[in-house]
Amino acid sequence: MPIEVNGKQLEVDEEGYLANLNDWEPAVAEVMAKAEDVELGEDHWEIINFLREYYEEYQIAPAVRVLTKAVGKKLGKEKGNSKYLYELFPYGPGKQACKYAGLPKPTGCV
Amino acid sequence: MAKKFMYMNTKAPYGTIYALESLEVVLIGAAFEQDVSLAFIDDGVYQLTKGQNTDGIGMKNFSPTYSALGDYDVNKIYVEKESLEERGLTLDDLQHLTWEDEDEDWAEKDSIKLVSRAELADILDDQDVVLSF
Numbered sequence: 531m532p533i534e535v536n537g538k539q540l541e542v543d544e545e546g547y548l549a550n551l552n553d554w555e556p557a558v559a560e561v562m563a564k565a566e567d568v569e570l571g572e573d574h575w576e577i578i579n580f581l582r583e584y585y586e587e588y589q590i591a592p593a594v595r596v597l598t599k600a601v602g603k604k605l606g607k608e609k610g611n612s613k614y615l616y617e618l619f620p621y622g623p624g625k626q627a628c629k630y631a632g633l634p635k636p637t638g639c640v
Numbered sequence: 641m642a643k644k645f646m647y648m649n650t651k652a653p654y655g656t657i658y659a660l661e662s663l664e665v666v667l668i669g670a671a672f673e674q675d676v677s678l679a680f681i682d683d684g685v686y687q688l689t690k691g692q693n694t695d696g697i698g699m700k701n702f703s704p705t706y707s708a709l710g711d712y713d714v715n716k717i718y719v720e721k722e723s724l725e726e727r728g729l730t731l732d733d734l735q736h737l738t739w740e741d742e743d744e745d746w747a748e749k750d751s752i753k754l755v756s757r758a759e760l761a762d763i764l765d766d767q768d769v770v771l772s773f
Contacts, residue, residue: 587707588705589701589705590708592708593671595671596708596711599711
């Protein structure tokens with residue numbers, strides 16, 4: 531079932547990931563988060579933007595282990611750990627944050 | 641105990657799905673913390689070339705993803721010398737792939753190692769599992 535963002539119908543797969551990467555805009559993340567009762571704050575956006583940059587550079591959504599390590603390196607140790615990331619994204623930082631960021635499901639996630 | 645996995649890449653990057661499939665299997669497999677090596681032989685060496693452009697063939701250019709292998713702790717990437725030479729290529733034609741050694745304060749190290757056919761044979765001999773793509 532497509533999701534509605536700013537009056538547009540955007541196609542998503544059966545798990546809610548955007549079908550077309552280019553459909554993404556910040557409002558997509560807001561709509562997806564609202565559906566899961568998550569209120570996006572600055573800390574969420576930091577990770578979402580980080581993931582989008584990672585995808586831009588490497589053309590993949592990183593596995594959660596890789597994400598954690600990369601966040602630690604770029605944003606500091608206090609953010610590069612599972613506890614911090616799971617508090618922001620309780621459904622799994624890999625899956626949930628990638629979904630909000632409009633990326634495909636991380637390679638290796640089942 | 642971790643097993644030694646070797647992924648052999650033997651085909652040009654586009655035109656068949658082998659190269660992309662191999663890369664995905666490697667990334668998925670990396671989650672299982674095995675001892676992973678990659679080898680690039682024959683036309684497989686083209687997978688690592690710089691400046692790939694897939695405009696016009698309707699396939700995603702997945703070559704930037706090889707740079708992420710270091711993040712996945714995949715840092716033993718063997719390129720067969722003879723295969724490069726037979727195609728008029730040198731290491732300079734390939735992407736510069738690196739990894740960061742956590743044990744040495746994240747020192748950046750080269751992932752690609754140029755090996756002769758004979759050396760690669762020895763490396764293969766030492767593996768528990770060899771998967772060919």
